[in-house]
Amino acid sequence: MYILIVSSSQDPNSRSRILAQECQHAFDDMGINAKLVDLDELKVPNFDNDTIYQTEQYQYLHSLTIEAAGVVLCSPTYNWGCCSELKKYIEYVGSTDENHVSALFDKVVTFVNAAGLPHSYMAHSALATSLMIDFKCIINPYNVYVHNRHWLDGRLTDERRPRLVKSMKVMAELCTLLEGRTYQSEWEL
Numbered sequence: 001m002y003i004l005i006v007s008s009s010q011d012p013n014s015r016s017r018i019l020a021q022e023c024q025h026a027f028d029d030m031g032i033n034a035k036l037v038d039l040d041e042l043k044v045p046n047f048d049n050d051t052i053y054q055t056e057q058y059q060y061l062h063s064l065t066i067e068a069a070g071v072v073l074c075s076p077t078y079n080w081g082c083c084s085e086l087k088k089y090i091e092y093v094g095s096t097d098e099n100h101v102s103a104l105f106d107k108v109v110t111f112v113n114a115a116g117l118p119h120s121y122m123a124h125s126a127l128a129t130s131l132m133i134d135f136k137c138i139i140n141p142y143n144v145y146v147h148n149r150h151w152l153d154g155r156l157t158d159e160r161r162p163r164l165v166k167s168m169k170v171m172a173e174l175c176t177l178l179e180g181r182t183y184q185s186e187w188e189l
Contacts, residue, residue, distance in 0.1 A: 001176070005072040007021075007040070016112065047091040061103075062103045108174045109139050110143060110171045135185070
């Protein structure tokens with residue numbers, strides 16, 4: 001079992017990328033196998049529901065995601081929502097046609113968001129709802145929301161770090177508990 005951490009920021013000085021790395025460290029400290037993928041390094045082409053299935057990026061991301069017990073989605077907060085690169089990742093690995101099946105069905109998902117202000121703490125809500133309804137994902141109620149006041153000298157403050165660690169512990173426990181589930185979801189209402 002492993003947990004996939006997806007960093008979706010395109011900013012070279014991204015705080016959400018730092019948070020993704022902090023999630024990796026938290027899992028390492030717990031002895032949990034986790035893999036970190038940075039979408040900025042992959043240069044993922046736009047989703048077209050046609051030629052993307054032959055791209056190395058699609059095949060790599062789909063394989064990593066479908067084999068993961070759960071996914072930690074790390075994103076900057078823009079315009080009161082998660083970034084477009086994260087949405088593109090969901091379109092990629094969530095798409096289904098006659099030859100491909102979504103890699104997101106039944107995944108445990110934790111949202112980790114970096115923002116400037118404390119006001120957009122529900123920025124992940126639209127994506128969370130979509131993942132629950134479309135892919136029957138289990139959304140970890142212990143999301144991580146970090147804004148400007150939670151940083152000191154480029155590092156996460158001691159006040160906010162316990163929330164990140166607790167969220168990753170809950171994520172690991174949910175993945176472990178659901179590993180033996182007896183159902184498998186597909187497109188259904």
